[in-house]
Amino acid sequence: MSPTTAAWLALACPLAGTIVNALGFRTLKGRLPGVVGTAALAAAFVFAVIAFVQLQGNGEEHRQLVSSLYDYAVVGTIDAKLSILVDPLSVLMMLVVTGVSTLIHVYSFGYMSGDRGYTRFFAYLNFFVFSMLLLVLAANFFLLIVGWAFVGAASYLLISFWYRRTTATSAGIKAFVINVVGDIGLTLGTFFILKHSGTLDFLGTFAQAKEIGATAHGDLTAGLILLLVGAFAKSAQIPFHTWLPDAMEGPTPVSALIHAATMVTAGVYLIARMHPLFEQSVAAADVGTIIGAVTLVVAATIGLVVTDLKRVIAYSTMSQIGYMIMAVSGGAYVAGLFHLMTHAFFKALLFMAAGSLISAMGGDQSLDRMRGFRKAMPFTFACFVIGGLALSGVPPFSGFFSKDEILLVMGERGGWHWVLYVAGYLAALMTAVYTWRMIFRAFWGEPVEQARELEHGHLWHAPQPTNPANGEVEDTDVGFPGPEHHVAEQSGPMKIAMGTLAILATVGGVVLIPKVTTWLDTFLEPTFKDSTLTPTIQGSDSLLVIGLIVGTVLGVLGIAIAYRIWGMTNGEIAVAARERVPALHRLFVNKWYFDELIGWLVVKPLGWFGRFGQQTFERVFVNGTLVGGTSGVVRAGSAAVRALQSGFLRAYAALLLVGAGVVILYFLLQS
Amino acid sequence: MNIGWYLAVSALVFCTGAAGVLTRRSPLVILLCLELMLNAANLALIAFSRMWGNGDGQIFAIIVMVVAACEVCIGLGLVVAIFRRRLPIDVDEMRELHG
Numbered sequence: 001m002s003p004t005t006a007a008w009l010a011l012a013c014p015l016a017g018t019i020v021n022a023l024g025f026r027t028l029k030g031r032l033p034g035v036v037g038t039a040a041l042a043a044a045f046v047f048a049v050i051a052f053v054q055l056q057g058n059g060e061e062h063r064q065l066v067s068s069l070y071d072y073a074v075v076g077t078i079d080a081k082l083s084i085l086v087d088p089l090s091v092l093m094m095l096v097v098t099g100v101s102t103l104i105h106v107y108s109f110g111y112m113s114g115d116r117g118y119t120r121f122f123a124y125l126n127f128f129v130f131s132m133l134l135l136v137l138a139a140n141f142f143l144l145i146v147g148w149a150f151v152g153a154a155s156y157l158l159i160s161f162w163y164r165r166t167t168a169t170s171a172g173i174k175a176f177v178i179n180v181v182g183d184i185g186l187t188l189g190t191f192f193i194l195k196h197s198g199t200l201d202f203l204g205t206f207a208q209a210k211e212i213g214a215t216a217h218g219d220l221t222a223g224l225i226l227l228l229v230g231a232f233a234k235s236a237q238i239p240f241h242t243w244l245p246d247a248m249e250g251p252t253p254v255s256a257l258i259h260a261a262t263m264v265t266a267g268v269y270l271i272a273r274m275h276p277l278f279e280q281s282v283a284a285a286d287v288g289t290i291i292g293a294v295t296l297v298v299a300a301t302i303g304l305v306v307t308d309l310k311r312v313i314a315y316s317t318m319s320q321i322g323y324m325i326m327a328v329s330g331g332a333y334v335a336g337l338f339h340l341m342t343h344a345f346f347k348a349l350l351f352m353a354a355g356s357l358i359s360a361m362g363g364d365q366s367l368d369r370m371r372g373f374r375k376a377m378p379f380t381f382a383c384f385v386i387g388g389l390a391l392s393g394v395p396p397f398s399g400f401f402s403k404d405e406i407l408l409v410m411g412e413r414g415g416w417h418w419v420l421y422v423a424g425y426l427a428a429l430m431t432a433v434y435t436w437r438m439i440f441r442a443f444w445g446e447p448v449e450q451a452r453e454l455e456h457g458h459l460w461h462a463p464q465p466t467n468p469a470n471g472e473v474e475d476t477d478v479g480f481p482g483p484e485h486h487v488a489e490q491s492g493p494m495k496i497a498m499g500t501l502a503i504l505a506t507v508g509g510v511v512l513i514p515k516v517t518t519w520l521d522t523f524l525e526p527t528f529k530d531s532t533l534t535p536t537i538q539g540s541d542s543l544l545v546i547g548l549i550v551g552t553v554l555g556v557l558g559i560a561i562a563y564r565i566w567g568m569t570n571g572e573i574a575v576a577a578r579e580r581v582p583a584l585h586r587l588f589v590n591k592w593y594f595d596e597l598i599g600w601l602v603v604k605p606l607g608w609f610g611r612f613g614q615q616t617f618e619r620v621f622v623n624g625t626l627v628g629g630t631s632g633v634v635r636a637g638s639a640a641v642r643a644l645q646s647g648f649l650r651a652y653a654a655l656l657l658v659g660a661g662v663v664i665l666y667f668l669l670q671s
Numbered sequence: 672m673n674i675g676w677y678l679a680v681s682a683l684v685f686c687t688g689a690a691g692v693l694t695r696r697s698p699l700v701i702l703l704c705l706e707l708m709l710n711a712a713n714l715a716l717i718a719f720s721r722m723w724g725n726g727d728g729q730i731f732a733i734i735v736m737v738v739a740a741c742e743v744c745i746g747l748g749l750v751v752a753i754f755r756r757r758l759p760i761d762v763d764e765m766r767e768l769h770g
Contacts, residue, residue, distance in 0.1 A: 647766025649701070653692045 003054040003086045004067035010047035010094060011084070011133050013040045017126035025119040034109040037122030041105045041129060045098040052091050056523075063087055063526040066139050066203065077198045085139035085202055089527040092337060092520075093136035093269055100261035100344045100501075101129045107352050107497040108253040111359070114485040115251075116478070121161065125257065128154035132262035136269055140200040141190040148186055148230065148266065152179035155263055159250040162479035167469040171246035178243045182233020185226045186270075192223025193277065206276040206530070213280025224277055224284035227270065228291075235267025235321045237295045242595050244318055248310040248365075249469060251479075252355030255310055259317040260348035265340050268324040272333050279331075279533050288329025293420045296322030298592055300430035304437070305588040307367045309354050312438050316391060317347060319427060323406050326420060331533035332409035334524050338512050339402035341520075346390035346399055346505035352498045353384040357442060360487045361450050362462040363480065365469075367438065372447030376454040377489050381443050383498045388439050390505045392432030394555040395548075398508035403428060404551045405512060408544060412537050425554055432558020440566035459487060514544055677718035685711035696761045698753075702746045709739045 017040025021033050028036065055063055068083035084090075105125060112121050131154050135147030153176070160172025190200075196212045196219060197205040212220050229240070236244035244264070248255055258264060271278060271288060278285045299318035306312050320343050327336030357373060357380060358365055374381050390397035393404070403424075411421040450460040465480035466473050474480065486494070512520040528534060565573045578585045587593070644655070684707055691704030713732040720728025754760060 649762040649765070650693050650696075653689075657689055657693070 001050055001054065002065075003051045003058070003091075004065050004084065006047045006051035006054060007084055007086045007090075007094065007137055008067065008069070010044045010051065010098060011130065011137060013044035013047065014126045014130035014133065016040055018123050018130060021119050021123035021126060025123070028119055031109070031113065033119040033122045034105075034113070037126050038102065038105040038109055040126055041098060041102040044129070044133070045095075045102045048091070048094040048098045051086060052095060055086065055088065055091055060526060064203065066201075068139075072142070078194070078200055079140070080142040080200060081140060082143065083139040083201075084137040084143075086137070087527050088524045089269075089272060089337070090136050092341070092524065093265075094133060096265075096341050096344050097129065097132050097136065097261050100348050101125075101132075101257060103497040103500055104253050104256050104261065104348060104352075106493050107256070107355070108251075110486055110491040110494040111253055111355055112251060114482045117161065121251070124154060124157045124161065125253070128158060128257060128262055132266070135266055139202055141194070141202070141205075142200050144270075145183070145187055145190065148234070149183050151234070151263055151266060152176060152183060155179065155247070155258060158254040158258070159247045161250050161254065164478040165249065165467055165469075165474070167467060168249040168479070171243070171249040175243035175247050178233050178240050182230040182240065185229025185233065186231075189223045189226030189228075189230065192219050192226065195219065202273070209276040209280050212277075217281065220277065221281040221284050224274070224281050225287055227274060228284065228288055231267030231270045231288075231325070232291060233267075234270075235264045235325060236318050237267065237291050237322065237325055238298060239594060239598065241295065241299070241318055242591075242598060245306075245311045245314045245591070248308065248314050252310070252351060252358060255314070256348045256351035256355070259314065259351060260344045264317060264321050265324070265344070268321065268328055268336060268340050271325065271328040272337060275328070275333055275528065275531060275533075278329065279531060285329045285331075289326045289417070289420060292322045292324070292326030292329060293423045294322075295319065296326065296427045297423050297430075300427040300434065301588050302591050303434040304430060305585060309357065309365045309367050309370065309438065309442065310351075311365075312367070312434060313347070313350050313354060316350075316431065316435065317343075319431060320347070320391075322427075323403060323424065326424070327406040327409065330410060330413065330417065330420070331531075331537060332406050333528050333531070333534070334512070334521050335402065335405035335409055337524065338520055339399075339406055341511075342390065342398035342402040342505070342508045345501055345508050346387045346397075349383055349498060349501040349505050350387035350391065352494070352501065353380045353387060356380040356383075356487055356489055356494070356498075358468075359481055359485055360454055360460065360489075362460050363466075363468045364462075367441045370442040370448065371445040371451070372443070373451045373454075374443040376447065376451040377487070379489050379495065379498070380487075383502050384439055384443070386502045386505055388435045390508075391435045392555045392558055393428055393551050394432075394559070395552055396506075396509065398505055400551060400555065401509035401513055404547045405514070407551070408514075408547045409537055411543050411547065412540060425550055428551065429554045429558050432555050433562050436559045436562030437566050440562055441571070444567050445570060454487070459485070514548070674718055674722050678715060681711045681715040681718065683711075684708075684714065696763055698746070698750045698760060698762055701762065702743055702750075706739060706743070709735055 017037050020036050020040075021028065024036075025033075055065075058065075064085065064087040066083055066085050068081045071079065071081050073080040105122075108121065108125065112118055115121065128151070131147055131150030133147075135144060135151055138144040138147055156172045156176040156179075159175050160169045162168045193205060193212070194200060196216045197208050199205060231237070233240040247258060250258075278288070296319050299315045299322060303312050303315035303319065306315060320339070324336045324339050324343070327333070327339065356377065357370065360373065360377060360380075361370060364370075386397070390399035393400045395401075407421055407424040407428075410417050410424060447455070453460045461481070461483065464473060465475075467479075489495070510517060510519075512518065565571060590596070688704045688707030688709075688711060691707065692701050695701055695704065713735055716728040716732045716735070718728075720726060720732075750760070753765070758765070
C-alpha cells in the first residue's frame, strides 16, 4: 500500500464512522455507537502508521507525495483539486491526531455512557477528527479552507453538545463566531497569496516563495498576517482567545479533543506548513512570535487565579500553544511540532484526569469545593501528577525537552528574541505554579464529602440536576451525570486510555533529546529542508546547558512554591498576597478584561449599528422612502389614469379621435 | 377630376360620422355613425387607389366592409340583448365597467 492510499483510507475511516453513527442513530443500540466510533478511529490510526512506515521506506527526496482524487474545478490556472499532500509533517500530525483521538474515543466510550446523546456524541466526535485530518492532509489552500471550516463547525456542535444549557449554547456560538472571523482571515490571506502565485497548490506556491517575497513583499506580508488571524482564532491566541475557556462547557472528552489533538493545534500546523512563505516575510513571522509570547505570559497569569478546574487547564493550553506559535513563527519548526506532540499527550491526560475528578464531584468543576481526593482516587492522582510534571517541565518528563528546545532556539536567535527567551522561562515558572496549585488544591487536605463517599466505594450524586457553570437548577437531565455514571478510576476502557497517555507523557520526550536522539529532527528533515532560517541558527552547547539547568530549576521551584502555598497550608499565603495587590488580582481574575475590551470595541459598536439599521435606517429610509415612495408614485399615477376610465363610451371615442388627430398632426408637421 | 374633391367629401362624411358618435346617446345611431366613418375611409382609400392606378386600395376597402359587417353583427347583438332585458338604451347609462 502506498503512503497516499493509506492516508486516503485514514481520512475515510472517521468519515465512515460519522456517517454510520449519524444515519444509524435509531438502530444502533447500547454501546454500539461507541464501538463504531472508536473502531473507526483505531483503523485510522493503523492507516496512519502504515503511511508513516511506507513513507520512511521511500528515499529522502521522495517523501513529499501528492495524490489527487478528482478535479473539483479548473478555472484558468487555478486548480481546485481534491488532493492530499503526504509528507513527514502531515504524517506526524496524522499520527498525533489519530493516536490521541483514539485514546480519547476509548475514554469517551465509558465517560459518556450515561448520556442520552451517546450516538450523536460519537458522530460529532468522528466528524471532528475527520475535519482535522482533512485540514492536515490538504495539499492545497482550497481543501485547507474546507477542513478549517469543518473543524470550526464540529467544535460548535461539540461545545454546545448539551444544547439545553444556555451557557453551553452561548459558548458554542462564541467559539463559532470567532472561528468564522479566523476563516475569513484565512480565505482573504489565500487570495493575497493566490494573486501572486497563480496556484492554490502548496508545493507550487512554495516553489515561487522567493519570487513572491522579492516582487510583492507588501502583499505577501498582508496575506500572511491574514493567515495568522486564522491561525490565532483556531489556536486561541490573543486577541481571539476568549472562546477557549468558555468552550469548557462541552463534555470533558471534547475539551480533551479540542485541546490536545485537534482544533487548537491547527494554527501551529498552518504556520509550520507555510514556513517557506513566512521566511520571506520577517514582519509577519515576528507578529506570530510576539503574539505567541504575549499569549504565553498572559494566559499563564490568568491560570494562576482561575478557580474552575477545567478552565485552569484551558488557560494552560492557551499558554502552551503560545509556545508553539512562537516556535514555528520564529524558525524553531521541529521544536514547535515536538512540543505539539508532547503537549497532546500530557494535556489529554490532564483533561481525562480532570474528567475523572469532575465525575466524582457529580459534575462540579470548582476547585474551591474539591479537596483531599488523594486517597479516594489513587489512579487519577498518579495520572494528574504525571501530566503535571510533564506540563511544568520537570525532567525526564516529555514536556521538559520540548519546551526547552523551543526556548533554546529563541535564545540562539539572539537580539530581541532574548525578550521572548526570558518571557518563556517566566511563563514556565508560572506554569509549574498553577499546575501544582490545581493538584494540591484538589488532592491534598481534608477530604470533602464526595471524596469520603468514594473512599467507601460509593459514587456521590448531586441531589438535583444543576448547571455546574452557574448553579442554575435545570429541568432536564441533559449533561447531568445520572445514576449510572462512572468515575474514570473505576472503568476499564477509561483506565486504559489514561494509562497509555501517562506512559506517552512520560517517555514522549525521547524522540528529541538534545545531543542524544535526533529522530524527530531527521524525520521532519524533508519538509523543512528548503528552510533558509534553520541552518543559520547555530546550536551552542553553553546555552543548551544553561537552558536545561534553568528549566529544571524553574519547574522544581514552581512546584515548591505551589506546595508552600497550597500543599502545606490552605492557601492563606495566596489570600494574603491577593489582599496586598488587589488591582493585579482583579486584572487576572477578570482575564485581563479581554472580554470587556472586545465587547466594547466590537460587540457594542456592531450592536449599535444593528439597532440603527433596524430601527432607524430600515424604518425611515427603506420602509419610508424606498418602499413607501415607490408605492406612492404608482398609486398617484394609477389615480390619474383611473379618472380617465369613466365608462362613458363617447368620452373614449373622443379621446381616440383626439389621439388620432394628434398623431396625424405630428406626421403632417414632420413631412 | 382632382383627388382633392374626393378627399373633401371623405373628410365631410368622416366628420359627420365622428360628430354623431360623439354626440348621440343611442347605440344604434352610434353604430350607424361608425359606418359613416368607415365609409369615409373607404372612399379615401378608393380615391387613392384610383390615383395610383392599382387595385390594392379597393381590396382594402372590401376588407374594411367585411370588418364593419362583423362589428355591426356583434354590436347589434349586444344592443338587442340589452333591449331584451329592458335596460335603458343609452350609452351614458351603461358604464358599469368604469375604473
